[in-house]
Amino acid sequence: MKTILPGPILVDTTAHESAEKGWFGWVATVDHKRIGILYLITASIFFLIAGLEALLFRIQLAVPNNHFLSPEAFNQIFTMHGTTMIFLVVMPVLIGLGNYFVPLMIGARDVAFPRLNAMSYWLLAFGGLLLHFSFLAGGAPAAGWFSAAPLNETPFNSTTGQDYWVLSLLVLGIGSVATSINFVVTILLMRAPGMTITRVPLFVWMMLITSLLIIYAFPPLNANVVMLLIDRQLNTAFFLPVNGGSAILWQHFFWAFGHPEVYIMVLPAFGMISEVIPVFSRKPIFGYAFVAGSTVAIGLLSFGVWAHHMFTIGLDRISESFFVAASLLIGVPTGIKIFNWTATMWRGSIHFTTSMMFATAFLIQFVIGGLSGITFAAAPIDWQVNDTYYLVAHFHYVLFGGSMFAVFAGLYYWFPKMTGRMLSEKWGVLHFWLTVIGFNMTFFVQHFLGLLGMARRVYTYPDLPYWGFWNMVSTIGSFILGISAVVLLWNVYASLRWGRIAGDNPWNAWTLEWATTSPPPAENFNRLPAVNGRRPLWDLAHPEDRDEKQAGKMPVLLSMDKTKAGMLTFISSESVFFITLILAYLYYVVLAPVAGKAVHTDIRKMVVFTVCLFSSSFTMWRAEKSMESRRTGSFHAWLVVTILLGGAFIVGEASEWWHLMHTGVVIDSNLFATAFFTLTGFHGLHVCVGLAMLAILLWLTFLPDFNHSLDAVKTIGYYWHFVDVVWVFVFSIVYVRPLL
Amino acid sequence: MNEFFRTPRIAFFLGAIVLLGMAVPSAAPILAGHYPFTVRMGQHMLLQLVIPPLLLMSLPVKKSWRIWPPMDWTLKQPLITWLAGLVAMWGWHTPALCNAAVRSPFLHDAQALSLLVMGAAFWWPIAGPARAQRLHPLLGMFYLFTACMACTVLGIIITVAPANLYLAAPLPGLFNDWQFASPMDQRAGGLLMWVPGCLIYVCGILGLLARFYEPGPEAFPAVEPERTA
Numbered sequence: 002m003k004t005i006l007p008g009p010i011l012v013d014t015t016a017h018e019s020a021e022k023g024w025f026g027w028v029a030t031v032d033h034k035r036i037g038i039l040y041l042i043t044a045s046i047f048f049l050i051a052g053l054e055a056l057l058f059r060i061q062l063a064v065p066n067n068h069f070l071s072p073e074a075f076n077q078i079f080t081m082h083g084t085t086m087i088f089l090v091v092m093p094v095l096i097g098l099g100n101y102f103v104p105l106m107i108g109a110r111d112v113a114f115p116r117l118n119a120m121s122y123w124l125l126a127f128g129g130l131l132l133h134f135s136f137l138a139g140g141a142p143a144a145g146w147f148s149a150a151p152l153n154e155t156p157f158n159s160t161t162g163q164d165y166w167v168l169s170l171l172v173l174g175i176g177s178v179a180t181s182i183n184f185v186v187t188i189l190l191m192r193a194p195g196m197t198i199t200r201v202p203l204f205v206w207m208m209l210i211t212s213l214l215i216i217y218a219f220p221p222l223n224a225n226v227v228m229l230l231i232d233r234q235l236n237t238a239f240f241l242p243v244n245g246g247s248a249i250l251w252q253h254f255f256w257a258f259g260h261p262e263v264y265i266m267v268l269p270a271f272g273m274i275s276e277v278i279p280v281f282s283r284k285p286i287f288g289y290a291f292v293a294g295s296t297v298a299i300g301l302l303s304f305g306v307w308a309h310h311m312f313t314i315g316l317d318r319i320s321e322s323f324f325v326a327a328s329l330l331i332g333v334p335t336g337i338k339i340f341n342w343t344a345t346m347w348r349g350s351i352h353f354t355t356s357m358m359f360a361t362a363f364l365i366q367f368v369i370g371g372l373s374g375i376t377f378a379a380a381p382i383d384w385q386v387n388d389t390y391y392l393v394a395h396f397h398y399v400l401f402g403g404s405m406f407a408v409f410a411g412l413y414y415w416f417p418k419m420t421g422r423m424l425s426e427k428w429g430v431l432h433f434w435l436t437v438i439g440f441n442m443t444f445f446v447q448h449f450l451g452l453l454g455m456a457r458r459v460y461t462y463p464d465l466p467y468w469g470f471w472n473m474v475s476t477i478g479s480f481i482l483g484i485s486a487v488v489l490l491w492n493v494y495a496s497l498r499w500g501r502i503a504g505d506n507p508w509n510a511w512t513l514e515w516a517t518t519s520p521p522p523a524e525n526f527n528r529l530p531a532v533n534g535r536r537p538l539w540d541l542a543h544p545e546d547r548d549e550k551q552a553g554k555m556p557v558l559l560s561m562d563k564t565k566a567g568m569l570t571f572i573s574s575e576s577v578f579f580i581t582l583i584l585a586y587l588y589y590v591v592l593a594p595v596a597g598k599a600v601h602t603d604i605r606k607m608v609v610f611t612v613c614l615f616s617s618s619f620t621m622w623r624a625e626k627s628m629e630s631r632r633t634g635s636f637h638a639w640l641v642v643t644i645l646l647g648g649a650f651i652v653g654e655a656s657e658w659w660h661l662m663h664t665g666v667v668i669d670s671n672l673f674a675t676a677f678f679t680l681t682g683f684h685g686l687h688v689c690v691g692l693a694m695l696a697i698l699l700w701l702t703f704l705p706d707f708n709h710s711l712d713a714v715k716t717i718g719y720y721w722h723f724v725d726v727v728w729v730f731v732f733s734i735v736y737v738r739p740l741l
Numbered sequence: 742m743n744e745f746f747r748t749p750r751i752a753f754f755l756g757a758i759v760l761l762g763m764a765v766p767s768a769a770p771i772l773a774g775h776y777p778f779t780v781r782m783g784q785h786m787l788l789q790l791v792i793p794p795l796l797l798m799s800l801p802v803k804k805s806w807r808i809w810p811p812m813d814w815t816l817k818q819p820l821i822t823w824l825a826g827l828v829a830m831w832g833w834h835t836p837a838l839c840n841a842a843v844r845s846p847f848l849h850d851a852q853a854l855s856l857l858v859m860g861a862a863f864w865w866p867i868a869g870p871a872r873a874q875r876l877h878p879l880l881g882m883f884y885l886f887t888a889c890m891a892c893t894v895l896g897i898i899i900t901v902a903p904a905n906l907y908l909a910a911p912l913p914g915l916f917n918d919w920q921f922a923s924p925m926d927q928r929a930g931g932l933l934m935w936v937p938g939c940l941i942y943v944c945g946i947l948g949l950l951a952r953f954y955e956p957g958p959e960a961f962p963a964v965e966p967e968r969t970a
Binding site: 189198199289290293294297298301302304305317319320323324326327330573577580584587588 | 879882886887889890893894897898900901925928929932933935936937939940942943946947950951953954
């Protein structure tokens with residue numbers, strides 16, 4: 002158990018990789034602060050694009066029987082609006098702020114894997130470009146942001162837009178998982194001395210939980226879009242009911258991602274609110290442990306309730322009742338948070354800065370969105386109002402009135418730290434009121450429209466009583482929102498040029514990011530204050546009235562090599578990807594007997610190659626042992642044997658495929674074959690990646706400056722053992738199960 | 742003994758006994774074959790996921806417990822105890838074993854007992870009375886989260902599987918009016934494992950969090966698990 006002594010601690014100030022100047026410096030950067038800003042700029046650009054799209058369809062909907070947009074254009078524009086706002090605006094803006102502030106708030110110099118961080122950003126940028134390139138390549142996707150099957154299949158959507166949607170989601174998904182692994186490892190392993198996990202700022206805690214949600218929720222989406230891509234490109238029928246596939250399975254997998262995704266977009270916002278409200282109420286957060294704990298509860302529950310998005314597809318009553326009950330439960334931890342924030346403000350000395358005004362509006366609007374959400378949890382109400390404008394109003398109250406308002410609160414709060422200059426409060430107040438009025442005008446009236454029966458996603462509507470009026474109100478509101486965005490942009494521009502110099506800690510806040518200069522130097526801190534509680538800067542200023550009277554009670558958690566930790570996190574995410582593929586296989590081959598003629602697999606041949614693969618795990622372990630005792634010769638020998646055994650497995654797998662294809666069994670023969678080739682193919686692909694890693698490792702060990710990093714070898718070993726363990730499951734399900 | 746009555750331990754113990762009373766008489770071989778599958782699933786959940794942690798929490802907390810060296814060693818291996826939970830849950834719900842346990846009174850008792858014992862092993866690193874053998878709360882949360890995932894996957898499979906995999910007879914009387922038979926029965930059983938089953942793990946995780954945020958140095962072990970000589 003370490004006791005942290007009070008007093009300033011010097012951090013290692015070896016020069017950060019010297020920052021390149023100019024444009025190239027931004028492109029080549031691996032600094033978490035620059036990458037964070039790149040995220041924010043990218044998100045702003047896409048925010049403008051998606052906002053303009055919204056204005057276009059609000060013009061179309063302003064009056065009944067309008068012909069401003071064609072039905073096709075309307076479909077494309079609302080699909081792009083939704084997809085862009087979710088994947089290219091809300092997520093990147095939250096990840097961007099996280100990127101900038103998580104390392105600062107925990108007193109780290111950078112994230113755990115700076116280059117991986119840069120890769121994640123560029124995957125986002127190119128994923129976004131890929132999605133928007135579809136406009137030039139024959140039309141944007143047009144099946145809505147959740148792209149329900151079978152509408153997303155070739156017979157119903159034959160343009161390439163849908164394929165661009167799939168590919169860009171895949172790229173964005175990989176980037177999001179990569180950046181989340183970075184967050185998890187950074188938060189768990191790179192905290193400053195004294196910054197125990199029970200003391201981290203709540204924004205950091207929420208980013209940790211969000212990252213875990215991304216790591217476990219994105220693999221089902223990735224597997225799902227991969228299957229859709231196979232359907233569309235290789236003519237198979239995973240989700241095509243006419244050929245025996247299941248459109249409902251698409252929904253299950255999509256919402257297994259889609260519901261946690263809601264919390265991915267809202268938990269970091271909760272985190273920002275939990276930073277802003279205490280600082281501007283001049284009180285510590287009320288019930289830190291409850292805010293942190295209820296976040297975990299929300300995160301866990303979010304994985305178990307996705308079927309409430311599917312009440313209208315015809316689930317049976319029994320299933321519905323279970324998911325109604327579980328969905329209602331989510332209201333409890335969310336409500337706890339609302340009470341915590343309110344209690345923090347209670348009898349505080351509240352400073353209504355623009356940031357605090359946005360946070361207060363967040364509280365009210367999020368409660369409205371949350372309450373209408375609870376109405377959706379009741380299946381009979383859901384049958385009535387699902388896919389009406391009532392739903393549109395609900396999720397905009399959560400995602401705009403909630404998440405985006407929190408982002409604005411966070412932006413006004415942290416802008417001084419990022420730029421060194423204050424955002425103008427005068428323009429800020431104007432921005433705030435325009436946003437509040439515009440937002441509520443646009444979306445509150447949509448509750449009425451929904452209850453009047455107006456379905457979402459209709460490109461126009463007949464002149465029914467009140468419909469035209471409320472739609473016009475909504476359209477006017479959306480233009481006010483558009484003006485508010487212009488005001489914000491002007492505020493940012495003007496404040497960057499002429500804004501008041503901020504100083505290190507303009508808000509007199511308490512967390513570590515305010516203990517360095519604004520903007521922070523490349524290495525973040527020259528000196529870190531001692532961390533003896535949740536508010537280190539308060540403790541520093543008030544040594545007589547510290548938050549925690551006794552220092553350093555908590556033991557330091559986990560000391561682990563960060564590369565290993567990163568690999569283990571990655572492997573746990575990959576496991577979910579394989580669980581999804583295995584469930585799909587079981588569904589098509591075992592559970593829903595529509596798969597067609599069984600594929601004649603050759604178990605005797607595969608047993609031999611399976612033994613090869615399993616023994617390669619043993620030889621890899623021997624290689625690690627040799628490295629441990631620094632016997633380079635034997636290490637090389639075991640590594641080469643491992644590669645040969647893995648290679649033999651791939652050859653065996655290939656010969657199995659070759660044989661099947663020669664007997665006329667190809668991926669689009671029937672669902673059985675589709676599921677078989679997809680599952681074994683993805684496993685084979687992972688083995689190949691493992692082989693490539695082993696080969697690179699072997700090559701590196703022959704270089705003169707190889708430093709005998711046992712951790713590196715073990716990291717690659719983990720991956721290799723993982724692909725073997727996956728084969729245990731694939732082999733038993735594909736090859737052994739039919740024998741039983 | 743006095744201490745036992747003054748702490749929540751007595752409540753945990755009584756709770757476990759009451760639930761055991763609910764779960765076990767229905768294990769009587771005459772009745773077992775005539776229960777809907779859902780009731781049996783509820784029984785299994787109680788036996789494996791609810792009663793063992795309650796019993797463990799009713800034991801006095803010590804630094805470490807010594808029972809029998811091989812067992813002490815086993816209980817200190819989270820991977821083994823995790824697998825014990827997984828094997829008990831997946832094993833007894835393969836249709837062959839699950840149905841065999843309905844037909845044979847001996848297997849039925851073995852099932853109940855093994856669910857209890859393996860459940861206790863599973864919960865030992867989380868709710869066990871040996872403080873030094875408990876997992877760090879963050880690791881414990883991962884332990885429960887992955888177990889929850891395994892439980893969810895099995896629940897989903899049972900829910901989606903073709904009907905009539907499991908032997909079951911609807912109860913006479915009221916239940917008959919509900920027409921509560923397969924496929925509805927089997928689906929409800931699967932859902933029971935999928936949704937409320939998951940909630941039990943969530944409760945465990947929240948309990949760990951409460952312990953995590955509890956001030957005081959003795960709440961959980963330090964970095965290195967202590968090695969007993």
